[in-house]
Amino acid sequence: AQDAVIKSCLEEAGFDAALADSGLLVGAETYAANLEEAVERGVFGAPFYITDDGQRFWGQDRIDDLDLYLSGKL
Numbered sequence: 738a739q740d741a742v743i744k745s746c747l748e749e750a751g752f753d754a755a756l757a758d759s760g761l762l763v764g765a766e767t768y769a770a771n772l773e774e775a776v777e778r779g780v781f782g783a784p785f786y787i788t789d790d791g792q793r794f795w796g797q798d799r800i801d802d803l804d805l806y807l808s809g810k811l
Contacts, residue, residue: 805811
C-alpha cells in the first residue's frame with residue numbers, strides 16, 4: 738500500500754512507475770468498495786438497479802420496466 742513499493746514493483750515488471758499516479762489505484766479501490774456494497778445488497782447480475790424504495794430490476798430487458806416504475810406507471 739506504499740507508493741514507493743508500488744512504483745518499484747511497476748518498474749520491475751516493465752511498466753512506467755507513473756501509472757501509480759494516474760488514478761488506477763483509486764479506481765481499483767472504488768471497484769472493490771462498489772463490489773462489496775453490491776454483494777451486501779444482494780446484487781447478482783448486471784445491469785442491476787435498486788430504487789430508493791428497494792425495488793429491484795435486473796437485466797437489460799427490464800430497463801423499460803424500470804423506466805415505467807420510476808415514472809409511476811408500473
